[in-house]
Amino acid sequence: MSTWRRAALAMLIGLCPATAAPAFDALSPSLPTNYSPPDGDTEGGLWMASRQAEEEIAHSPRRIADAALETYLRDILCRLAPEYCSQIRVYVVRTPYFNASMMPNGAMQVWSGLLIRMRDEAQLAAVLGHEIGHFLRRHSLERARDLETKTSLLTLFTLGLGGAVAAGGVAPAVAQGASGGAQLAALGSLFAFSRDHEAQADKYGVQLMAKAGYDPAQAAAVWRNLVDEQNASGEKQDGSSYFFATHPDPASRLETLGGYARELGGQQTIDAGQAHARYFAAVGAHLPGFFADELHLSQPGRSEHLFKQLLDAKFAPGVVNYCLGEVSRKRDGGKLSDAALAYYQAALGYPDAPPEAHRAIGLWKLKAKQLDEARQHFTAYLEQAPQAGDRDMIDYYLGLTEKAP
Amino acid sequence: MGIGGIGRALMLAGVLLVLGGCASTRDFSSVKKLDAATPAAATPAEPHVLQLVVMPPDVELSVLTAGGMTEPNAAWTQTAKSLLVDQLGGAEALRGKKLVRFEPPAAADPNGAVLNEIQHLHRAVGNAIVMHKLAVPLPTKKDRFDWSLGQEVAVLHDYAHADYALFIYVRDSYSSAGRIFTQIAAAALGVGLAGGQQAGFATLVDLGTGNVVWFNFLVDATGDLRDASGAADTVKNLLHGMPQ
Structure with missing residues (x-):
């Protein structure tokens, strides 16, 4: 059978779910149980x-x-x-x-x-x-x-x-x-x-x-x-x-x-909602670290797609929104665009928002000379991340927000 | 599996060294004489007996198939490990030193990961020495021998209470019947095909500094780690020239 004919047939099968599906020829293991060679x-x-x-x-x-x-x-x-x-x-x-x-x-x-x-x-x-x-x-x-x-x-x-x-x-x-x-x-x-x-x-x-x-x-x-x-x-x-x-x-x-x-076909006996909750409970604590690794790969197209999908699946929305802000900021060569700001602000709407979202918004506001807001965000960042490695830097920025324009 | 960069370096060095088919060794040292890592322990009245921890030999024995692939053999490897440990215990070159056998750390040992990593690090450093000192010498390493496992060996020093650690690495292969057949067939056509071969190294590390003080590379087309007398020969060859 020529390739296009086969493809057409495959499409037909795909389009007509009513067509009797061929029986599934089940596989069986070749490895004995409790085996060691x-x-x-x-x-x-x-x-x-x-x-x-x-x-x-x-x-x-x-x-x-x-x-x-x-x-x-x-x-x-x-x-x-x-x-x-x-x-x-x-x-x-x-x-x-x-x-x-x-x-x-x-x-x-x-x-x-x-x-x-x-x-x-x-x-x-x-x-x-x-x-x-x-x-x-x-x-x-x-x-x-x-x-x-x-x-x-x-x-x-x-x-x-x-x-x-x-x-x-x-x-x-x-x-x-x-x-x-x-x-x-x-x-x-x-x-x-x-x-x-x-x-x-x-x-x-x-x-x-x-x-x-x-x-x-x-x-x-x-x-x-x-x-x-x-x-x-x-x-x-x-x-x-x-x-x-x-x-x-x-x-x-x-x-x-x-x-x-x-x-x-078969019976779907596992409750999808419970399974989703189990999955999230098991990996949830690791997500910020795993997401940070993804960001380090510097593959904006791929990462943005992934994080948007995770947002749709309601996975850790605070962290995911923050990550989308980071992807957007990195893609624009480090510049804080409005799009990035929107993600950071969206992140703050969820309890799992990382403190770094405050830092990112603080920087944006400082640049826009909205000093009061910048100060609020920098202060919130240091409150939520008292051990932050860039504390001295943020203190310096806080000093800038206090100077009269 | 298959032959990675490390395996290739080992084979290349082996090809360079093996002449005539018998055992051949090359050794390098950065010291002439071994000293205690903790000199405070020695007093003139009671000279310090050098303590040496013998690490579990890193060994793999395999079958060389007709097509030239090496296939690890678990039974031979197991035998070779215990034979090597036995032979090291009575080795001439180690006489006069207090030997400590390395016992694997308990699962709860906070230094367990580091102790494990030191053994993997030895594999990497030893193969780097083979590659960059023997097989394809680096210009910067030509006139010096300054490899080290680093300061982290302090953990091993405290764990085993030893001045030095002796590491052994051996990869040994034996021709299968099929390989011997192809070797003979190739020889009839005037082509030389390699058979099974033993290649490895012994490394002595100063646990005070982490430095590799002595390194001996061995290649032997006739070495056999599957019986006691072969293991005795291998240990003798591996420890040949070790500073005292």
Whole structure:
């Protein structure tokens, strides 16, 4: 079937939800429960390397050792794969990009940049489910074995060609071409193998989240958010999202994930409101720090899109408004625009507004020679942040506000 | 996994050093003689016995596959670690010093993170020495040997009550049957393919200053850490030339 025909058919299926959806062909785990591999084989070696890496993460200064947050994530993992609950450990790492990864031995890393990009628990469950998918299907082992086979075959093939040349059966130039072709083919199939794994983990993730009672449509929503953020960034190629590099094309992925969700349907037994509250309770205390990391990346298009989304989702509105002010100010080369001022002022309307919002408005008012207001804001800043590192500077500004114009 | 920059430096240095296939070492030191980190402890009547903490060996043994990939082997690695610790306990070069075995800190130890990081730092510094002193020497490092793990080793000094710390790092690979076959096939065609190889280093750190006072790089195409006699040879080679 030609590509456009397939696309047209896909569109038709998409447009007609009444059409009987094909039955979902469920995946089953290849990893036994309570399993640990024998020390002497390939998998034993992989687990050893994983244990070392896990040890490093566990003691890393980048780890966010918040027991409540880890328990919250583990609870989701256990809801998704109850039989494997005791084999999974989770570590939150402070890295401002979207990623989560699973080691062969059941140690999972969740990056802080991912936690600020999830709108609710179901979306988080979709990503965690995807990672459990890799774990339950032992993809690391398959990849290690595949890599070994392919590099070995390649070496033997090259040697075989060498033998043929030596025996005079094949011209050296032909052999060189054949060898190059074989290397390209091996490389290509390595990547393809990885994409197959990603596609399978996607499917497994949706399957697990639907079974656990989450809305399976949220898996596609995760990718839609990322694609939107990517488009808002104005960057042509994505350099910052590690997921895009080896993962399937986001557009086709969205389509596929949406298809799975329709096939699975299912009962949404997890209360979305409660799940949202749980999610916010678990990550809320860390949000100011995570947002500050995002601001430090200096990617205004991306950050603005993200923060506006978070504002819509009513996530920490005081901090988020302040961050939008910062994005706006930085984009204008540090100048305090009216747009930035509006965000800072909006931030002060919420109890979680950071003291820095007062400082930002104070500076704006000082510049506009509205000295009384400037003084009020600087004073409020120092009251709310008595340990502020820039206290001397603010005292100097306060002095300026007292001089008669 | 796979070969990162560090692994490449180690291999490159190995290629430069290994001649004829037997064990070869290169060592550097910044002192001629070891002194106590805390001289106050020594009195003329009771000379201070140097205390040396032996850090857990940073070791990985792997299989070299036909295609040239290294695949870690957990069982061999486990054996090699305990054999190395045993052999270090009775090593000739360490005689006359009081050896302290490094015990992993308790989970609640406030210095646990630093003690762990010091071990990772040694891996990084040791590989930097291999890279910038041996493999591709930096002009600024040509005539000097001044690497250091930094002042933070004071934590290790207080934890282990030792004057010096001895770190061992070894990566050891063994040819699989498939690799041996490809080596033979390649040799028949006149191409030399590398087999399994042992590469590593021993580092002596002054816990008073953090400075690396002695560093010994070893590469050995015949070294074997899977049995006691091989481990004894490896320890002898690693500690060869250590200042007393």
